[in-house]
Amino acid sequence: MRKILFSLFLFSSILWAQELVFSAEDNPNDDGTAILLKWNADALQPTTLRIIKYEENGDSTLVHLSTDTNGQYILGDGIVPQEPANFRLQLLDIDGNIIAQKEVQAVSKAQWFNTNKISLLIMAIILSAAIIYYIFSARSGKKLYIRKIAGLESIDESVGRATEMGRAILFIPGTLDLDNMQTISGLSILGKLAQKVAENDAKIMVPVCRSMVLSTAKEVVKEAYLKAGKPDAYDSDSVFYLTDDQFGFVAGVDGIIVREKPAANFFLGAFYAESLILAETGFASGAVQTAGTAMPSQLPFFVVACDYTLIGEELFAASAYLSKEPQQLGSLKGQDFGKAIFLIVLSVGVFLEIIGVHFLKNFLTIN
Amino acid sequence: MNRKLPLIITFLVGIIVIVSEFIPHYPFGLISSELENWFLIISGFAIILGQLSLFKVNILKIKYKKPNWPYSVITLASFIIMVGVGILWGTQDNSGLAGNGQHIVAVMGSKPFDYLFHNVYQHLQATMFSLLAFFIASAAYRAFIARTFESNLLLISAILVMLGNTSLGSFLTSWMPQTLNFLHLPKLAEFIMKYPTTAGQRAIMIGAGLGIIGSSLRIILGIERSYLGGK
Numbered sequence: 231m232r233k234i235l236f237s238l239f240l241f242s243s244i245l246w247a248q249e250l251v252f253s254a255e256d257n258p259n260d261d262g263t264a265i266l267l268k269w270n271a272d273a274l275q276p277t278t279l280r281i282i283k284y285e286e287n288g289d290s291t292l293v294h295l296s297t298d299t300n301g302q303y304i305l306g307d308g309i310v311p312q313e314p315a316n317f318r319l320q321l322l323d324i325d326g327n328i329i330a331q332k333e334v335q336a337v338s339k340a341q342w343f344n345t346n347k348i349s350l351l352i353m354a355i356i357l358s359a360a361i362i363y364y365i366f367s368a369r370s371g372k373k374l375y376i377r378k379i380a381g382l383e384s385i386d387e388s389v390g391r392a393t394e395m396g397r398a399i400l401f402i403p404g405t406l407d408l409d410n411m412q413t414i415s416g417l418s419i420l421g422k423l424a425q426k427v428a429e430n431d432a433k434i435m436v437p438v439c440r441s442m443v444l445s446t447a448k449e450v451v452k453e454a455y456l457k458a459g460k461p462d463a464y465d466s467d468s469v470f471y472l473t474d475d476q477f478g479f480v481a482g483v484d485g486i487i488v489r490e491k492p493a494a495n496f497f498l499g500a501f502y503a504e505s506l507i508l509a510e511t512g513f514a515s516g517a518v519q520t521a522g523t524a525m526p527s528q529l530p531f532f533v534v535a536c537d538y539t540l541i542g543e544e545l546f547a548a549s550a551y552l553s554k555e556p557q558q559l560g561s562l563k564g565q566d567f568g569k570a571i572f573l574i575v576l577s578v579g580v581f582l583e584i585i586g587v588h589f590l591k592n593f594l595t596i597n
Numbered sequence: 598m599n600r601k602l603p604l605i606i607t608f609l610v611g612i613i614v615i616v617s618e619f620i621p622h623y624p625f626g627l628i629s630s631e632l633e634n635w636f637l638i639i640s641g642f643a644i645i646l647g648q649l650s651l652f653k654v655n656i657l658k659i660k661y662k663k664p665n666w667p668y669s670v671i672t673l674a675s676f677i678i679m680v681g682v683g684i685l686w687g688t689q690d691n692s693g694l695a696g697n698g699q700h701i702v703a704v705m706g707s708k709p710f711d712y713l714f715h716n717v718y719q720h721l722q723a724t725m726f727s728l729l730a731f732f733i734a735s736a737a738y739r740a741f742i743a744r745t746f747e748s749n750l751l752l753i754s755a756i757l758v759m760l761g762n763t764s765l766g767s768f769l770t771s772w773m774p775q776t777l778n779f780l781h782l783p784k785l786a787e788f789i790m791k792y793p794t795t796a797g798q799r800a801i802m803i804g805a806g807l808g809i810i811g812s813s814l815r816i817i818l819g820i821e822r823s824y825l826g827g828k
Contacts, residue, residue, distance in 0.1 A: 261626035311623075340622040347619055354615075357807070361814050409636055411809045414816070418823040441647030442640055446824065453825075470654045471647035477725035489665055503729060510732040524805035526798040534740040542801040546808030549823050550815065557820050565811040572803055 249273035252319040254336035257304050262311030262340030267294070268302040269319055274330055275299065276321035283308070284316050293317075311340050349594045356571060361564030368560030376559050381520050381538035382419075382551050388494035388518050389426045398433040399423070400492040402483060402508065404499020404523070405476060408442045411546070412524050416499035417443070417450050418549035419522075423496065424454035428463055436469040437486060439479040444471045480504040484511045497521040497536070498545060501528050509535035522548065604819045611817035651676065682709035754789055761786020 250271050257264035267281055278297055283305070284290035294303045309315060315338070320331040368374055392399045401423060403416035420436065427434045436451065438444045448469045455464035472482035484507065487495065495512040497505070498521065505521070505528040512519045513535045521532035522540025532539045540548060543565065550558035579590045614632065617625040655669035686701065687693035688710050698708060705712045741752045760766035766782035773781055779788075815821035 259621060261621045261623055340626070342620055342622050344619055344621050351619055354810075357810055358814060361811055362818075365818075365820065407640065409633075411812055414824050415808075415812060418821065421823040440640075441643035441645075444647055444650055445643060450824070467654050467657065471650040473651075474644075474647075475722070477722045481721070481725050485668070503726065506732045506736060507725070507728055510736055524801070524808070526801045529801065530740075531736065534736040541804075543804035543808035546805070546812045549812070549821055553821075553823070555820075558815060561811045561815050561820065565807045568807045568810070569804070572807075 250319070250321065250330050250332050252317075252332040252334055254315070254317050254334045256336065256338045257306075259341055259344040259346050262338045263309050264304050264306040265309050265315060265317075265336050265338050266302060266304055267317060267319075270300045271319075271321050271330070272299050274321055276329060277324045278322040278326075280320045280322060282318045282320065284318055286316075290318075309338050311338055313337065346597050350596060353571075357564070357568045360567040360571075361561050364560040364564040364567065365557045366560070368556035368563070371556075374556070374559050374563050376551065376562055379540065379544050379547070379551055381522060381540045381544065382548055384518070384520050384538045385423055385426060385552070388496070388520065389423070389430050389432055391518055392427075392493035393430045393432045395493045397493040398435050398490060399427060399494045399496065400483075400486065400490075400512075400517070401434060401436045401496045402499065403436070403438060403443055403447060404497075404501055405439050405479060405504060406500040407440045408446060410500050412500040413440075413443060415546050415549060416522075417446055419496070419498050419552065420447060421450045421454050422549070422552040424451045425458050428455045428458035428460045431460075431463065433465075434468055435486065435490070435492065437472045437479075437483055438469065439472055439474055439476075441471060441474075444469060476502065476504055480507050483508055487511045487515050487517070491515050492517050494518045494520070497523075497532065498540065498548070499523065501525060501532075506531035506535060512536075600822075600825070603825055604822070608817055608819060611813065615817075648676075679710065679713060682713065686710065754793075757782065758786045758789055761789075 250269075250273075252267075252269045252271075254265050254267050256262070257266040269279065269281075271279060276299065278295065279299070280292060281294040281296075281303065282290050283293045291308075293305050293307075296303070314335050316333065316335050318331055318333045321329050323329050364374070388399060401420055403420060404410070404413045406413050408414065424434055434451065436447050438447055448466065451469055452461075452464050452466075455461055472479050486492075487508075488511065492512075492515070495508075495517045497508055497512075497519070501508075501523050502525070505523070505525075509519060509521060509532055519536035520538040520540070521536040522545035523529060523532065524542045524545055526542075529539065529541055533541075547562050547565070550562050575590070575594075579594070582588070582590050610632070613625075613628055617628040620626070652673070655673050657663075658666045658669040659673075683693065685693045685695040686698035686708050688708060701709055707715070737755070740748070741755060743749045743752055760769065761782040761784075766786070770780065770782045778784060812821065816824065
C-alpha cells in the first residue's frame with residue numbers, strides 16, 4: 231500500500247513539475263547585469279506567483295510577485311556577470327499555500343555586440359561612408375551644388391542694418407546646454423556672425439542661460455574678433471549669463487529687447503515654450519529676426535513671428551554653408567544622399583507593410 | 598598644440614561614444630553615463646562662472662549708472678536675498694547654517710526660501726508663461742490672414758482643428774449620417790493632427806537627425822572647428 235501511495239505521489243509530482251515551466255537565462259544584448267526569467271503555470275491556475283532569489287547560505291530575497299500565470303521578468307538588480315544566481319518560483323493558492331515550486335540556476339554574461347542595433351549600425355555606416363565620400367570628393371575639387379538658404383543669406387543684411395542704425399545685434403544660442411547639438415550649431419553660427427559684426431564695427435549682445443554655454447560663447451566671440459583683426463573691439467561683457475530658469479531667462483531677454491531695441495535678433499538653437507514669447511517681443515520691437523531650431527513643435531511659432539527661419543537640418547548645415555569650405559559643403563551633400571536612402575527605405579517599407587510583409591519594419595525596430 | 602589637443606580629445610571621445618552605443622560589455626556600456634557624470638561635474642563648476650558674470654555685468658551697470666541701472670539693483674538684491682535665506686535657514690527638507698528658523702516659520706508659515714519660492718518666484722514664472730496665450734493670439738492673427746494659397750490652407754486647417762476640439766464642432770456636424778462619419782469635425786481634426794501634421798514633423802525630425810549625424814562627423818573628424826572659435 232505504501233509503495234502504491236509513494237508511486238502515486240511521485241507520479242503526480244512529476245506531472246505537476248512538467249506542467250510548471252520556469253526558466254532563467256542571460257538577458258541578451260546587455261552588460262551581463264540582468265537575468266531573464268520566464269514562467270508558464272497555466273495548467274496549475276495559481277492565484278499568485280512568487281520568484282525568490284536565494285543563496286547557497288540560505289539567504290533569500292523576493293524579486294518578483296505576479297498574478298500573471300504566463301509571463302516573463304527581467305531582473306536587473308543584484309546580478310553579477312559570470313556568477314551563478316539561483317531562483318525559486320513558488321505558486322500560491324488563494325490562501326497563500328504553496329501548491330508547486332521549481333528551482334533554476336542561471337549565469338549572466340556581458341555581450342560584445344548588441345544585435346538589436348544591427349540596423350542602426352548598418353544605417354550609420356552607410357550614412358557616414360556617404361558623408362566621408364562626399365567630403366573627400368569635394369576636397370579633390372569636384373564642384374558641388376548647394377541650394378541657397380535665405381536665413382543664412384540674411385546675416386549680411388542684418389549686420390548691415392545694425393551698423394546703419396547704430397544698434398546692437400541680439401543672439402540667443404537656445405536654452406539648452408552644450409550637450410545639445412543645436413546649441414553647438416548655434417555657437418558655430420555665432421562665430422561667423424560675430425566676425426561680420428567685428429568687421430562692420432557693430433555691436434553684439436549674447437545673453438545665455440547656461441554657464442557652460444557662457445564660457446564657450448565668450449571664446450567663440452573673442453576668436454571671431456581676433457580673426458577680424460579687431461581684438462581691442464571685443465567687449466567681454468557682450469556675452470553674459472542671465473539665469474538657468476526658462477521663464478526667468480525669457481523675462482531677461484524680453485527686457486533687453488524692449489529696452490535696447492536691437493536691430494536684428496537671432497534665435498538659433500534649442501527652444502521650448504519660450505520661442506514665441508521671444509520672437510513676438512522681437513517682432514513688436516521691429517527687429518529683423520532670424521530663427522532656427524530642430525524642435526518641430528516650436529518651428530511654427532518661429533515661422534510666424536520671424537523674417538527667416540532655419541528649419542531642422544538647415545540649422546545644422548549653417549556652419550558648413552557659411553564657411554564655404556568645399557569639405558564642409560561636401561558633408562551636406564552626404565546628408566542629401568542619406569535623405570535619398572531614407573526616402574527609398576521608407577517607400578519600400580510602406581509598400582511591404584501594405585502587402586503584409588513586416589520584415590523591414592521588424593529589422594529597423596530597435597527594442 | 599592649443600588647437601590640436603581639443604581636436605584629438607574630441608575625436609577620441611566621439612569615436613568611443615559611438616562604439617559604446619553598440620557594445621554593452623564593460624567598460625563600454627558605462628562610458629555614456631560616466632561621461633554624463635563628468636559633464637554634470639564640469640557644469641557644477643561652470644555655474645560659478647555664470648554667477649560671476651551676472652555680478653560683474655550688473656555691478657558695472659550700477660557703478661557707471663548706465664541706463665536702467667535700478668533693474669540691476671533689483672536683480673542683485675533678489676539674488677543675494679534668495680541665496681542668503683537659503684544658506685541661513687535652508688529649504689523645506691534641509692536645514693541651513695542658522696538651523697531651521699522655527700521662529701520665522703511660525704510667522705511666515707514656511708521657511709523664508711520656500712516662502713519666496715512659492716509666493717514670488719512661482720507667480721513670476723506663471724506670469725511669463727501666461728503671456729504665451731496672448732502671443733499665440735497675435736501670432737495666429739498674422740498667420741491666418743488669407744493672402745496666398747498656403748495661408749488659406751493654413752487658415753482652413755486651423756479652423757477645422759480648433760472647431761474639432763470643441764463641443765461646438767461636434768455639435769455642428771452631429772446631424773451627418775454615419776456613412777459620412779469621416780467628415781465629422783472631431784474626426785477631421787484628429788485626421789489632420791494624426792497624419793499630415795505628424796508626417797511633416799517626422800520629415801523635419803529625419804532631416805534634423807541627418808543634420809546631427811553630419812555635424813557630429815564634421816566635429817569628430819576636425820573639419821568643423823568653429824565651436825572652438827577657430828575656422
